[in-house]
Amino acid sequence: MPDAIIDVQDLAHSFGDVKAVDGVSFQVRKGEIFSFLGPNGAGKSTTINILTTLLPIQRGTVRVAGYDVASEPEAVRQQIGIVFQEETLDRDLTVWEILEFHGRLYSMERAARHRRIDEMMGLVELTAKRDVQIKHLSGGMKRRLEIARGLMTRPQVLYLDEPTLGLDPQTRMRTWEYIRKVNDEGTTIFLTTHYMDEADRLSDRISIIDHGRIIVTGTAEELKNALGEDMIYLETDDNRTAEEVLAGIDSVKDAKPALRGLSVAITGEGARSLPVILERLKARGIGIRSASLKKPTLDDVFVHFTGREIRG
Amino acid sequence: MAMEFLTIYWRDMLRFFRFRGLLFASLVQPALWMAFFGVAMSSNFDRFSMPAALPPGALFVPYLTFMAAGVIALTTLFTSLFGGISLLFDKNWGLMREILASPIPRSHLLLGISLSGMTKSYIQVVIIMIFGLLIGVRFFPGASPLHIVVAIAGILLFVGIFSLGFLFLSSTISMRMETPEGLQGVITLLSMPIFFVSNALYPVNTFPWAMQAASVANPLTHMVTGIRYFAIGPDFYALGGHYITTPLDLLLSLGALLAFAGVMFAIAWWTFKKAVVT
Numbered sequence A: 001m002p003d004a005i006i007d008v009q010d011l012a013h014s015f016g017d018v019k020a021v022d023g024v025s026f027q028v029r030k031g032e033i034f035s036f037l038g039p040n041g042a043g044k045s046t047t048i049n050i051l052t053t054l055l056p057i058q059r060g061t062v063r064v065a066g067y068d069v070a071s072e073p074e075a076v077r078q079q080i081g082i083v084f085q086e087e088t089l090d091r092d093l094t095v096w097e098i099l100e101f102h103g104r105l106y107s108m109e110r111a112a113r114h115r116r117i118d119e120m121m122g123l124v125e126l127t128a129k130r131d132v133q134i135k136h137l138s139g140g141m142k143r144r145l146e147i148a149r150g151l152m153t154r155p156q157v158l159y160l161d162e163p164t165l166g167l168d169p170q171t172r173m174r175t176w177e178y179i180r181k182v183n184d185e186g187t188t189i190f191l192t193t194h195y196m197d198e199a200d201r202l203s204d205r206i207s208i209i210d211h212g213r214i215i216v217t218g219t220a221e222e223l224k225n226a227l228g229e230d231m232i233y234l235e236t237d238d239n240r241t242a243e244e245v246l247a248g249i250d251s252v253k254d255a256k257p258a259l260r261g262l263s264v265a266i267t268g269e270g271a272r273s274l275p276v277i278l279e280r281l282k283a284r285g286i287g288i289r290s291a292s293l294k295k296p297t298l299d300d301v302f303v304h305f306t307g308r309e310i311r312g
Numbered sequence B: 001m002a003m004e005f006l007t008i009y010w011r012d013m014l015r016f017f018r019f020r021g022l023l024f025a026s027l028v029q030p031a032l033w034m035a036f037f038g039v040a041m042s043s044n045f046d047r048f049s050m051p052a053a054l055p056p057g058a059l060f061v062p063y064l065t066f067m068a069a070g071v072i073a074l075t076t077l078f079t080s081l082f083g084g085i086s087l088l089f090d091k092n093w094g095l096m097r098e099i100l101a102s103p104i105p106r107s108h109l110l111l112g113i114s115l116s117g118m119t120k121s122y123i124q125v126v127i128i129m130i131f132g133l134l135i136g137v138r139f140f141p142g143a144s145p146l147h148i149v150v151a152i153a154g155i156l157l158f159v160g161i162f163s164l165g166f167l168f169l170s171s172t173i174s175m176r177m178e179t180p181e182g183l184q185g186v187i188t189l190l191s192m193p194i195f196f197v198s199n200a201l202y203p204v205n206t207f208p209w210a211m212q213a214a215s216v217a218n219p220l221t222h223m224v225t226g227i228r229y230f231a232i233g234p235d236f237y238a239l240g241g242h243y244i245t246t247p248l249d250l251l252l253s254l255g256a257l258l259a260f261a262g263v264m265f266a267i268a269w270w271t272f273k274k275a276v277v278t
């Protein structure tokens, strides 16, 4: 990929016996929004920590914005910004001081810095809390402040590790808009999230990662198409037996437990497969409570590739 | 010139002034030392340590004044050894990640923390000197205002280099430790011998041979030598002894402090460059 701004080759990192990242390779194009989806403990944050120079590289190579992360960490740090998954706010400082400190860390020039601080406080609606210490903010307000802080410096690459965790719906939507705006202005974004709608709306490309390995990469459309045009959701008296029966049907690609029923990926048109499936289940004496046809969502993709429900 | 360290300095001082209680708490101990130990010892020592016949024009220094320099040194030692603790707190609260992932050079993180620690020492030293003068410490005997200004600058020079040395040490330990308790343990272990194997409270020339050698290698001894030179003078009598500090002695002490601070800086720099967050 010639226009890759992040280039990761065969990256691995272990904590003792735990292989947190186990041979990962991927590229992120300049200017795109790239997402990592994966269950808890999949290795998303560990990857971000390595890409942001916070953890040493044990195996593999990583280049960010043309610099080698292992040998030129200081140059890499000039190019990046991060919103961490965990809270990283000084409880004793005020909202304004948090942003002022951050702007100064990134050598933002005074006038521009103060203008941007006002703008960011407005964006996340914390202007009224300007001189309030962090320990007196609600959880969501703290998260909003961290997002504001991450977005204020306009780095080349911005890492967002589950940025909208714990935000109310309105704030999430506004945050999406702003992430898009920052992205339109040229910042490449590396996102992790457990919200499939968020990944679907924002990402240009998505990698699904589990057990420290990338399982599949593509646009949201490509990933959904991998499951076929249609999906069928079934609730039966005996899901376990139903799963076996389904495995023997030609037009069924794959059936996985989902919610209280089964999520069935099929080849071809759903409207044609559905009667066949229902027939076969009935023949085995399995009662059907409900059956519905739907377009695959990213949730289905996630379940399909990781074999589990999202454990947010 | 790169001034990024000012950002770190700014935040640390902001926190310091927000929690003025810490400043007052850190002043209580030296004040008590001087008010009780100093005054009590003075009233005893000065009776029998006064030489029968002082040469004409010689300067006799009462114990309270003699030990005031030691109390300044003790306070600086403690404050500096504890100075790195803000790094540990930052690490534990996750705040260090923000700083370590930012473009600020690691050396500036070290410098910013150290300079704010030095500033805290300066504030304490000035307050202790004023307190001392109020309870009868006789610093700067017979000096003109200009002399006093120079003398204070000299004291701050010695205090500054000394405190930087120990701040670098404390920062190194903090970057390598996981918990504040660990740092506390190291400080307790270090501070006692450093304080007592020095000339802070009594002359060292009556020590056994090995302790004398240790006291010469002790940065605290060199700082106290500097403080006494500027606060009292190059030639005085105290505790039955005759103290002479030549300009060469003074320079040697300064050199020893600089060497100490330099080595500590090198170790700290190396530690900071390799610092990662786990």
Ligand SMILES: Nc1ncnc2c1ncn2[C@@H]1O[C@H](COP(=O)(O)OP(=O)(O)OP(=O)(O)O)[C@@H](O)[C@H]1O
Residues within 6 Å of the ligand: A015, A018, A019, A020, A038, A039, A040, A041, A042, A043, A044, A045, A046, A047, A085, B278
């Ligand atoms: N500092 C650490 N020490 C030991 N093990 C760690 C450490 N950090 C992460 N791990 C382990 O590495 C694995 C990957 O963790 P990581 O934080 O990268 O997961 P994640 O994909 O970000 O998960 P989540 O969605 O829960 O944030 C987990 O098994 C975790 O227990």
Ligand SMILES: [Mg+2]
Residues within 6 Å of the ligand: A044, A045, A046, A085, A161
């Ligand atoms: Mg994570």
